[in-house]
Each structure stands twice: as C-alpha cells, then as structure tokens.
Amino acid sequence: MQKTGKKGLTLARRLYVSRILGLTLGLLLVSAALYPLDPAPWVWGFMLFNGLLWPHLSYWWARRSAVPYHAEHRNLLIDASLGGFWVVAMQFNPLPTAVTLAMMAMNNVAIGGLRFLLVGVIAQVAGIAVGTVIFPLTSVPMTSPAQIYACLPLLCLYPMALGWICFRQAYTLGRQKRELLALSRTDSLTGLLNHGAWKDRLNEEFQRCVRQPADGTPCGAIALIDIDHFKIINDTYGHGAGDIVLRQLGKLLRQNLRSADIVGRYGGDEFGVILPDLTQHNAVQAMDGLRERFATLSYERDPALKVSLSIGVAVFNPAYADATLWLDDADQALYEAKTSGRNRVICHRHRPVLEASTVSV
Numbered sequence: 001m002q003k004t005g006k007k008g009l010t011l012a013r014r015l016y017v018s019r020i021l022g023l024t025l026g027l028l029l030v031s032a033a034l035y036p037l038d039p040a041p042w043v044w045g046f047m048l049f050n051g052l053l054w055p056h057l058s059y060w061w062a063r064r065s066a067v068p069y070h071a072e073h074r075n076l077l078i079d080a081s082l083g084g085f086w087v088v089a090m091q092f093n094p095l096p097t098a099v100t101l102a103m104m105a106m107n108n109v110a111i112g113g114l115r116f117l118l119v120g121v122i123a124q125v126a127g128i129a130v131g132t133v134i135f136p137l138t139s140v141p142m143t144s145p146a147q148i149y150a151c152l153p154l155l156c157l158y159p160m161a162l163g164w165i166c167f168r169q170a171y172t173l174g175r176q177k178r179e180l181l182a183l184s185r186t187d188s189l190t191g192l193l194n195h196g197a198w199k200d201r202l203n204e205e206f207q208r209c210v211r212q213p214a215d216g217t218p219c220g221a222i223a224l225i226d227i228d229h230f231k232i233i234n235d236t237y238g239h240g241a242g243d244i245v246l247r248q249l250g251k252l253l254r255q256n257l258r259s260a261d262i263v264g265r266y267g268g269d270e271f272g273v274i275l276p277d278l279t280q281h282n283a284v285q286a287m288d289g290l291r292e293r294f295a296t297l298s299y300e301r302d303p304a305l306k307v308s309l310s311i312g313v314a315v316f317n318p319a320y321a322d323a324t325l326w327l328d329d330a331d332q333a334l335y336e337a338k339t340s341g342r343n344r345v346i347c348h349r350h351r352p353v354l355e356a357s358t359v360s361v
C-alpha cells in the first residue's frame, strides 16, 4: 500500500529500478556505437546525463508531482523520444538500433499495453525527427564485433529484470486477490464465515452427503444457534455489549468444535454449524455442551449479564431434494426451541431432545 496515497508511487519505484538498469546498460551500447563516429563533446555529455542522471532525476520528478502515475507516463515518453534521438546519433547502426527500439517497446507494452506501445512509437519517431536535424546521415554503418558485445548485456539482462518485475507484480496481485476473497467470505465482527460463505459450505456438505453410500454411516448434522433475547441485551447493556456477546460466541464456537466442523455467522444473532459425520445423539450432545458453557460465561464489562442460547439441530435426511430443506428443518427445530421456553437444544422431528433442566438424549 502507498502510505502517501499518491497514485502511481509504486509504479515510479518499479520504473526507477528498471530505468537505472536499462539506461546504464544502454550507455554501454550507445558509447560503443558512437565512439567510431567521433561525436562532439556535448553529445558525450548528454549521453552521460541520459544514462547516469536521468533515472534519478525522473524518479525525483515523479515523486514530487501531485500524481506520480501521470508523471511516470510523461517520463516514459521522454525515454522513448530520447531512444529515437540516440538511434539517429548512432547513424542507425543496425544491432544497437534494433536492441534500443525493441527494449523500449517491451518496456512500454509491459507498462501500458498496446496503447502505450503506440504512443511510445510516436514519441520515438519524434525523437528520430529531432535527431535527423542534428545528425544528418553521412554513412551506412555496419555493426562491428565490439558493438555486438556491447549490446549483449542489455539484450540479456534487461528482459530478465523486466520479467522478474512483472512476475513480482503478478504474484502480489494474486496474493491480494486471495486476501480480498477471504475478506469477502469472512464476517468482520466474529472472524467466522459469513452468511454466503457458510451456505456455500452447506451446499458442498449436502452434495457430499448425497454421494455417500447408504451403508448406515452417519452423514452429519447441522445446527442453527440463536442468542436468546438479544434485542433486550442490546437495549439494556448497549450495542457494544451486544457485539462483545457475539464475539464471545464466535470464539467459543471456534475453540470448542472439531476442526472439521464448519462454523459461520448466519446473520444478526444467529450462527450456523455443520457437524460432518456426527450421529444425532452426538450432534445434540456437542451442541448442548456449547449451550451450557456459553451460559456460564461472565462479562468483565457487565458482570450481571447472563446469556443463553436456543439451538435447532437437523441430521441429514436422504429424502432432502436440496440443502434448503435441511436448513428449513434446523430452522423449524430452532423455532421450537424458542417457543418452548428457550435455553435448550431441540432436534428436528418436533421432539425436545435436551432442555436446560433435563439432559437426556
């Protein structure tokens, strides 16, 4: 993340490194091509400025500008036009010319796609036009063996560096995409799966149960958990205290269930749990253990606060056409738990399984 909030600072930093490398190696190539042409001293001076000072000056310029992103686009156009200029100064020496233009094209297409490639070509043509006025063509130079060697470092190292920069960028984007995906599936208050993500897992679990052979092995159960009189808790102790209760319940669920169990915040004060491979008896026992533990929790901020849970459980039934029917049965059991006095676990089939006062399965 950019701490300053300026758009394009990361791009400017990336270009700073690649510009230092590209122009330093380019300096070697241009010097080798210019040397036999015996250019004026100012040409050598300008070449040294372009190769050694321009990378730092352009970075400083981009950092100081209000929008470094735009400044870097301008800098890249200056790079391209200077490239055109040096091509003429080298009297279109074939290999240095081809390497210079190809490396710049690769740079521009990597930074701004085809559109920027085209704009870069126009800038190069402008640089060539200026160069032609200053350096009229006098010969048709051939590339000497020394000049071929002078081209090799740029030819070999620069594509590798640019490839590495692009790889790092793709890697960072991939990581950020994964982080965003995880965030989009997480409930920010409790850190559990959110409604949509939990329902996706329920559908997956339902499909697994449908595929499971009917050999008597239990497929599992789901539970809907609702905090009793949560509205009164909010009204009496404040919304902040209500949030603490929700977080406590999330923590209790995370810490007391198996790693295979899938917990999510279904919405408001309602939580969903998928309990793979458990029998009805075991699922109800696990939920009742949670209910009891939660009822004993105390709250530092509000010592008088006591909170209970109502829980509806439904085991998988092969007759279900889809996961919604499974969920409906758990919801119906939860409704029964609420209407029959709260603070209890009810398993679907309209039969009270566990109550606060009577623990029998």
Ligand SMILES: Nc1nc2c(ncn2[C@@H]2O[C@H](COP(=O)(O)OP(=O)(O)OP(=O)(O)O)[C@@H](O)[C@H]2O)c(=O)[nH]1
Binding pocket: 189, 226, 227, 228, 229, 230, 231, 232, 234, 238, 239, 240, 241, 242, 243, 246, 267, 268, 269, 338
């Ligand atoms: N503090 C807090 N409250 C929430 C949040 N999301 C929903 N609520 C509140 O949760 C309460 C849920 O209340 P109801 O659905 O009426 O249920 P209840 O008061 O628990 O009553 P019963 O379920 O019948 O026992 C509402 O007052 C919502 O405003 C949240 O993220 N934080």
